[in-house]
Amino acid sequence: MSIPEWSHYYEITANSLANWIEHQGANKWWIIDGDNYLSSRVMSPCPTAALVRVLRQANRNLLVQTHEPQANGQVIGPEKLDELAEPLDVSTFPIQPNHPRPKWADDRCLWLCWKDQNDEWMLAEDSQATAAFKNVKSSRAGNT
Amino acid sequence: MPPIDPPEAIRNMLGNVRPLPPDHLSPISHFHLTTTEITLALRYVQSKTDRSSSKPSVANRHLSRLRQMALVGLIENLERFFKELAGVCIDAIAPLTADDRLDTFRVSGSSIAGHYGADTLGRALCESGIWLDCKTINERFRDILQDVATPATLQPFQVLPLQPHHEKLRYDTLQLLWQLRHSVVHNVGVITESDAVKLRVLARRPVLARHTLEPSPIDIDYLSDFLGEVAESSNARVCSRVAELLNRINTNDPTLIDDPGKKAKDLASQFRLPVTLAGSTATPPP
Numbered sequence: 001m002s003i004p005e006w007s008h009y010y011e012i013t014a015n016s017l018a019n020w021i022e023h024q025g026a027n028k029w030w031i032i033d034g035d036n037y038l039s040s041r042v043m044s045p046c047p048t049a050a051l052v053r054v055l056r057q058a059n060r061n062l063l064v065q066t067h068e069p070q071a072n073g074q075v076i077g078p079e080k081l082d083e084l085a086e087p088l089d090v091s092t093f094p095i096q097p098n099h100p101r102p103k104w105a106d107d108r109c110l111w112l113c114w115k116d117q118n119d120e121w122m123l124a125e126d127s128q129a130t131a132a133f134k135n136v137k138s139s140r141a142g143n144t
Numbered sequence: 145m146p147p148i149d150p151p152e153a154i155r156n157m158l159g160n161v162r163p164l165p166p167d168h169l170s171p172i173s174h175f176h177l178t179t180t181e182i183t184l185a186l187r188y189v190q191s192k193t194d195r196s197s198s199k200p201s202v203a204n205r206h207l208s209r210l211r212q213m214a215l216v217g218l219i220e221n222l223e224r225f226f227k228e229l230a231g232v233c234i235d236a237i238a239p240l241t242a243d244d245r246l247d248t249f250r251v252s253g254s255s256i257a258g259h260y261g262a263d264t265l266g267r268a269l270c271e272s273g274i275w276l277d278c279k280t281i282n283e284r285f286r287d288i289l290q291d292v293a294t295p296a297t298l299q300p301f302q303v304l305p306l307q308p309h310h311e312k313l314r315y316d317t318l319q320l321l322w323q324l325r326h327s328v329v330h331n332v333g334v335i336t337e338s339d340a341v342k343l344r345v346l347a348r349r350p351v352l353a354r355h356t357l358e359p360s361p362i363d364i365d366y367l368s369d370f371l372g373e374v375a376e377s378s379n380a381r382v383c384s385r386v387a388e389l390l391n392r393i394n395t396n397d398p399t400l401i402d403d404p405g406k407k408a409k410d411l412a413s414q415f416r417l418p419v420t421l422a423g424s425t426a427t428p429p430p
Contacts, residue, residue, distance in 0.1 A: 031184060031187065032180070033184050033187075033188075036165045036166065036167065036177060037167075039176060039177045039180040039181075040165060040166075040167035040170070040173035040174070040176055040177040041167075041173065041176065041416070042176060043176045043179045043180050043183075043368065043372050044180040044183060044184060045183070045365065057430045058430055059430055088191070089195070092191075093191045093192065093194075093195045094195065095194075095195045096195060096196050099195065099196065102191075102194035102195065104191060104194070128187075128361065128362070128365070129365055132362045132365045132366065133365070133369070136366070136369075
């Protein structure tokens with residue numbers, strides 16, 4: 001189901017999304033869950049640089065889900081995404097009351113779909129991979 | 145309601161399929177997509193178990209088994225990548241040559257009928273084979289991508305080089321992974337005495353026999369990253385060699401390649417890298 005069918009949404013260019021991702025830090029790793037277009041061009045988890053490169057080549061627009069009732073497809077810039085990104089435990093995997101909080105719970109995510117496609121997918125920070133690759137030489141991380 | 149016949153149900157399972165993704169014709173794209181699917185399936189289950197009150201020891205036991213299965217899936221994804229990559233090379237080069245480069249593939253008479261179903265020569269020759277050791281992979285790519293000139297003036301091609309040191313380390317690590325895959329596939333994760341001897345030699349460190357392999361979540365992250373590096377470097381190396389051979393063919397006889405611009409565009413799409421043929425450069429579609 002496409003995001004406009006069940007949610008409020010804004011529109012953003014892939015380049016603006018890339019700018020926001022870049023602003024979160026070069027050492028951060030990311031997950032793209034559910035999008036064949038991006039996942040066939042870059043493996044997840046992936047470092048910021050790899051994801052930004054693919055998004056900048058895309059030259060397409062995206063829709064981003066929001067709870068804001070006034071959102072009705074207005075085009076937004078990258079700065080607005082700070083307000084729309086939600087921790088994973090809020091948006092996707094709610095933690096049971098009194099249950100220990102897992103490390104990934106604070107990873108922020110966005111629910112998106114390409115403007116010309118129906119299927120929504122998730123972009124999320126990946127603290128596990130960010131920690132795992134912090135001091136690792138990896139050509140994919142661009143630090144070899 | 146009629147009773148369920150298990151043998152019939154197993155046959156019916158063959159109907160439970162989904163179409164390949166749109167980018168599957170590019171080996172490197174197909175590789176990326178499958179690696180992501182396997183890695184994120186584990187992340188998803190891990191997240192689901194982390195958020196509930198299920199007993200951690202139970203969750204860890206089950207997740208450990210899933211990670212073992214993921215390890216095999218990730219390594220076999222690299223095997224499929226090499227087969228698809230070789231298929232692309234054959235389809236690009238073989239129709240323009242008349243030498244012995246395909247003699248490395250032995251197709252038995254009884255299996256020829258099955259190969260008629262494959263839609264390209266490259267797939268027919270590669271997709272049913274076993275590509276699970278570095279030496280075999282190197283030999284097959286060396287033959288497929290041998291020089292088009294006689295006598296050859298190009299160096300024999302190595303998709304998995306043994307020099308310099310970092311390439312040798314990558315080669316040795318991949319050999320270790322093929323062996324690890326063998327242990328998990330054939331003994332459901334148990335490292336037998338004979339596996340332990342081989343793994344000890346390949347890893348140059350003690351390996352406990354009669355134990356079950358239990359990869360950690362971070363092991364899977366490092367494994368998928370390593371395999372990604374192998375796939376991407378191999379893809380770039382093969383792309384460069386294919387372009388070099390096609391340019392030599394075109395220089396020798398400019399009538400052989402009907403439309404170099406289209407050929408370059410097709411190859412750029414398959415390798416997802418820029419390709420230059422006869423002075424015309426094509427870039428992969430966005």
